[in-house]
Amino acid sequence: MTWDIERRKCLRCGGCVGVCPVDALKLTENGVKIDEEKCINCGKCEKICPVGAITVGDKE
Amino acid sequence: MKDVVVVGAGPAGCSVANELAEKGYSVAVYEKRQEIGAPKRCGEGISSYAMDNLNLDVPDNCKMQPIDGALVFSPNGDGVTIDSGETVGWTLERKMFDKWMAERAAKAGAEIRAKAEVVDLLPENKGVVVDIEGERKEVESRMVVAAGGVESPIAKKAGVKKPSKLHIVDSGYQYEMVNLDLKDDRKLELYFGDEVAPRGYVWIFPKGESKANVGIGIAGDIDKTAKYYLDRFIENNGRFNKASITEVNSGMIPVGGLLDDMVADNFLAVGDAANQVNPIHGGGIREGIRGGIIASKVISMALDEEDTSHKNLQKYNQIWWEERGRSLRRVEKLREVLEDLDDGDLNYLAEKLKGEDLMDFSQGRNLSKLGKLLLKRPKMIKSARKLI
Numbered sequence A: 001m002t003w004d005i006e007r008r009k010c011l012r013c014g015g016c017v018g019v020c021p022v023d024a025l026k027l028t029e030n031g032v033k034i035d036e037e038k039c040i041n042c043g044k045c046e047k048i049c050p051v052g053a054i055t056v057g058d059k060e
Numbered sequence B: 001m002k003d004v005v006v007v008g009a010g011p012a013g014c015s016v017a018n019e020l021a022e023k024g025y026s027v028a029v030y031e032k033r034q035e036i037g038a039p040k041r042c043g044e045g046i047s048s049y050a051m052d053n054l055n056l057d058v059p060d061n062c063k064m065q066p067i068d069g070a071l072v073f074s075p076n077g078d079g080v081t082i083d084s085g086e087t088v089g090w091t092l093e094r095k096m097f098d099k100w101m102a103e104r105a106a107k108a109g110a111e112i113r114a115k116a117e118v119v120d121l122l123p124e125n126k127g128v129v130v131d132i133e134g135e136r137k138e139v140e141s142r143m144v145v146a147a148g149g150v151e152s153p154i155a156k157k158a159g160v161k162k163p164s165k166l167h168i169v170d171s172g173y174q175y176e177m178v179n180l181d182l183k184d185d186r187k188l189e190l191y192f193g194d195e196v197a198p199r200g201y202v203w204i205f206p207k208g209e210s211k212a213n214v215g216i217g218i219a220g221d222i223d224k225t226a227k228y229y230l231d232r233f234i235e236n237n238g239r240f241n242k243a244s245i246t247e248v249n250s251g252m253i254p255v256g257g258l259l260d261d262m263v264a265d266n267f268l269a270v271g272d273a274a275n276q277v278n279p280i281h282g283g284g285i286r287e288g289i290r291g292g293i294i295a296s297k298v299i300s301m302a303l304d305e306e307d308t309s310h311k312n313l314q315k316y317n318q319i320w321w322e323e324r325g326r327s328l329r330r331v332e333k334l335r336e337v338l339e340d341l342d343d344g345d346l347n348y349l350a351e352k353l354k355g356e357d358l359m360d361f362s363q364g365r366n367l368s369k370l371g372k373l374l375l376k377r378p379k380m381i382k383s384a385r386k387l388i
């Protein structure tokens, strides 16, 4: 899987964390971190992000 | 051993902490940010009614602009004016307001700690693991209150909150701007329409002297971003030519998904962490504080009875649903109906409705009036019936 965040766009609002169904995301002082083991590539974080900072790729 | 640990020092968490500390319980509030209240995730609007009813003696330095009404624009640019002729709300400075709420709780006896992140719950929710500036420690308590806002990992961990469907959360984006040409610095401006803000609205909340929060909330499942729509709104509007951006904010707003059960053994959730937000306008300051007050009453009772079980804490669900949930559910229904309206329907309603009607609707009152108007639009009959 590919999960990518453009750190320069991210405003650290935590919206993506709130919609993640598997608790794979975490908002830290350095931005959003992902636990790739948990991520199921659902794309909800990409959709909710107000600034389009997240890109979720296809499952390999 | 504390009586209560509160996760998050937003309005909801500080409300619970203040009430409980005033009654003499030992309370610790942990806030992961290094500065309480900043950066804001908020348009900062609150009604005077809310402030009066919550016994909030908000100091003047938190209040930026008195508001006496609103200018509501339908897709074709026609407007409905809400003019109360007196102050009915305020635009706050959340940085100041949140900190004031925290200070108030601290002065009442609560222990507040910034840069302290709750990373886990202790077994049976009898305390937390908190990371204070890099040092981890366990803090035992008789109860834990989740008030961590929209992220609310702790509420999820306790099984109280499920992640929301994208359609019932708003994606929010906002600029704080200065040098704006405001239509009326005492009125909120709200813009509706599919082109402007799908299943949401653009707001301009004046903050005094050519300053305002200019923001947008759109449904979370829309393809384009909130930023895309807000930037377009601003570009297409000459009023913004001279304006400067002094702050960029964003956030997610729960606009539905009210929780039937907000408690677990030794555990309870308040504010955004429990989706306590008005589903039509997304206002959550008031709901969070109110939720906190209700929670504190039940917690104090449960602590005194030495029974903080899920069963005994259910009283919080009961009281909250009676006092807030029921009317918010009506508002949620209204939001669902509004979603079915196209721009033509909105233009039609703007023609027929008065400012007072909109005020009523936003509080879930008098919805049958809207229902009756919609009955006259053939394809809206089904939706209209939901309101009557």
Ligand SMILES: Cc1cc2nc3c(=O)[nH]c(=O)nc-3n(C[C@H](O)[C@H](O)[C@H](O)COP(=O)(O)OP(=O)(O)OC[C@H]3O[C@@H](n4cnc5c(N)ncnc54)[C@H](O)[C@@H]3O)c2cc1C
Pocket: B007, B008, B009, B010, B011, B012, B013, B030, B031, B032, B033, B037, B041, B042, B043, B044, B045, B046, B116, B117, B118, B119, B147, B148, B149, B150, B151, B152, B153, B154, B172, B173, B174, B215, B249, B250, B251, B252, B253, B270, B271, B272, B273, B277, B282, B283, B284, B285, B286, B288
């Ligand atoms: C763009 C936008 C505009 C809005 N406009 C308005 C408006 O005009 N009027 C209005 O009434 N409402 C508005 N809202 C909603 C309002 O901001 C929220 O409903 C309100 O802040 C909720 O308060 P809260 O205390 O529940 O959560 P928050 O204010 O989010 O506070 C939660 C706190 O918990 C902290 N936290 C989270 N996890 C942890 C952890 N593990 N450990 C320690 N601390 C933690 C967070 O850092 C945060 O400080 C808006 C929201 C958005 C996104």
